[in-house]
Amino acid sequence: MNRVVIIGGGAAGCFCAAELARLRPDLRVSVFEAAARPMMKLAVTGGGRCNITNSFERVSSLAEVYPRGDKLMKRLLHSFGPADCLRWFEEHGVRFVTQPDGCVFPASQDAMQIVHTLERAMCDAGVQLFCGRKVTAVDKDLTVHYTDASDHRPADSALPNASVKPGASVMPGLTGHLTRPDAVIVTTGGATAAKLLAGTGIELIPDVPSLFTLKIADSGLSSLMGTVVENVALGLAGTRFRSHGTLLLTDWGVSGPATLRLSSYAARWLAENQYHGSLLVNWMDSAEAPVRERLSAMSEGLRTVSNSHPSELSDRLWKMLVERAGIRADARWSELGSKGLSRLVNILTADTYEITGRARFKEEFVTCGGVSLAEVRPDTLESRGIPGLFFAGEVLDIDAVTGGFNLQAAWSTAWTVAHAINV
Numbered sequence: 001m002n003r004v005v006i007i008g009g010g011a012a013g014c015f016c017a018a019e020l021a022r023l024r025p026d027l028r029v030s031v032f033e034a035a036a037r038p039m040m041k042l043a044v045t046g047g048g049r050c051n052i053t054n055s056f057e058r059v060s061s062l063a064e065v066y067p068r069g070d071k072l073m074k075r076l077l078h079s080f081g082p083a084d085c086l087r088w089f090e091e092h093g094v095r096f097v098t099q100p101d102g103c104v105f106p107a108s109q110d111a112m113q114i115v116h117t118l119e120r121a122m123c124d125a126g127v128q129l130f131c132g133r134k135v136t137a138v139d140k141d142l143t144v145h146y147t148d149a150s151d152h153r154p155a156d157s158a159l160p161n162a163s164v165k166p167g168a169s170v171m172p173g174l175t176g177h178l179t180r181p182d183a184v185i186v187t188t189g190g191a192t193a194a195k196l197l198a199g200t201g202i203e204l205i206p207d208v209p210s211l212f213t214l215k216i217a218d219s220g221l222s223s224l225m226g227t228v229v230e231n232v233a234l235g236l237a238g239t240r241f242r243s244h245g246t247l248l249l250t251d252w253g254v255s256g257p258a259t260l261r262l263s264s265y266a267a268r269w270l271a272e273n274q275y276h277g278s279l280l281v282n283w284m285d286s287a288e289a290p291v292r293e294r295l296s297a298m299s300e301g302l303r304t305v306s307n308s309h310p311s312e313l314s315d316r317l318w319k320m321l322v323e324r325a326g327i328r329a330d331a332r333w334s335e336l337g338s339k340g341l342s343r344l345v346n347i348l349t350a351d352t353y354e355i356t357g358r359a360r361f362k363e364e365f366v367t368c369g370g371v372s373l374a375e376v377r378p379d380t381l382e383s384r385g386i387p388g389l390f391f392a393g394e395v396l397d398i399d400a401v402t403g404g405f406n407l408q409a410a411w412s413t414a415w416t417v418a419h420a421i422n423v
């Protein structure tokens with residue numbers, strides 16, 4: 001019987017295992033998972049609700065949501081897209097709800113339902129799951145080196161069998177610490193691939209974090225903590241990185257969808273610049289001329305500048321922006337003059353803040369980097385140089401903004417590999 005070893009029992013590894021074992025009952029499919037339980041990250045996705053995919057209805061270009069890997073994802077989504085993903089899980093008894101923003105969650109609002117569904121699918125298809133088994137290296141000839149949790153315990157202590165699902169068993173002939181299956185699928189997620197693949201000569205793009213919030217030097221913003229501003233444009237001065245959407249002001253700086261998107265687009269640039277730079281904020285996501293026109297219309301009245309403002313900006317935010325423009329709190333619109341108006345327009349459309357670091361977003365982050373896409377065949381995700389070696393999930397240099405796109409990449413890449421195995 002031909003054997004396939006999947007390294008990593010996360011979202012991609014377990015989905016790939018279930019689908020491959022279902023398609024190919026003639027194969028012995030094993031998952032080697034370093035942790036005591038599989039899919040521990042999947043269990044906490046979406047704040048425990050699991051944003052499993054996205055409808056993609058509000059996505060105008062894939063590059064917008066996949067800053068790295070958009071071209072490959074275009075091809076893979078064609079074979080296994082969000083509708084296919086939902087159908088697969090629906091056939092396994094899961095029901096879904098789609099939010100107005102396109103994010104899809106299980107109707108149960110419980111990520112554990114997705115974990116249990118995959119566990120059951122693996123078990124039904126006869127997948128062998130080895131928890132506490134950490135792979136230390138993969139060789140060019142597909143030899144897999146590993147250690148077991150039991151290796152680190154006294155000889156008479158029990159194997160961590162409680163974590164192994166029914167249907168799993170110790171693979172006959174696997175008593176040593178290496179095995180040479182007919183195909184190896186690497187699905188180890190973001191962090192450990194470089195060490196694991198060191199002997200293969202495969203090119204890895206260095207990992208850097210993506211999806212984080214930005215710390216801002218104290219500039220008055222922290223006094224507005226909790227303020228949400230819709231339809232803002234953000235940018236990094238001296239670069240072409242721009243993002244649009246909702247901005248949340250926090251006690252440390254800025255957060256919200258617009259910030260997370262910017263952090264994703266500029267992940268590598270920000271890492272190279274030690275998370276320092278100038279953040280450009282266009283508070284009305286508008287060109288200068290229309291803003292000037294709106295303010296000019298307001299300036300006909302006798303009201304004070306700080307007490308009348310464009311409706312989309314809150315009172316407190318407006319007062320802070322007026323102060324930043326160097327305008328007296330009691331100044332009237334009619335007193336502003338063209339210089340004062342220009343300063344205000346400039347603050348509204350090209351405000352600048354100093355970035356002093358990065359902060360994590362609710363413990364959620366994704367790494368950008370991993371196995372270079374030039375290393376794999378786009379239709380099978382098999383290594384170009386090492387036949388029989390495949391990759392799926394976050395270990396590949398594909399990553400996305402928030403919204404279910406990262407898990408969709410895990411499902412699409414895993415499905416592609418499951419259907420490409422030809423041993």
Ligand SMILES: Cc1cc2nc3c(=O)[nH]c(=O)nc-3n(C[C@H](O)[C@H](O)[C@H](O)COP(=O)(O)OP(=O)(O)OC[C@H]3O[C@@H](n4cnc5c(N)ncnc54)[C@H](O)[C@@H]3O)c2cc1C
Binds near residue numbers: 034052
């Ligand atoms: C808190 C949080 C919330 C998130 N929420 C969402 C969301 O709602 N929607 C979304 O689309 N994305 C979300 N993401 C991103 C998403 O979880 C990942 O994109 C996805 O889990 C990647 O799946 P993966 O299988 O490639 O990697 P992982 O899920 O990281 O799985 C890799 C597995 O490999 C194992 N492993 C690693 N090295 C070895 C080794 N040497 N030997 C054996 N096993 C090994 C790990 O223990 C792990 O179980 C979230 C991420 C985080 C951190």
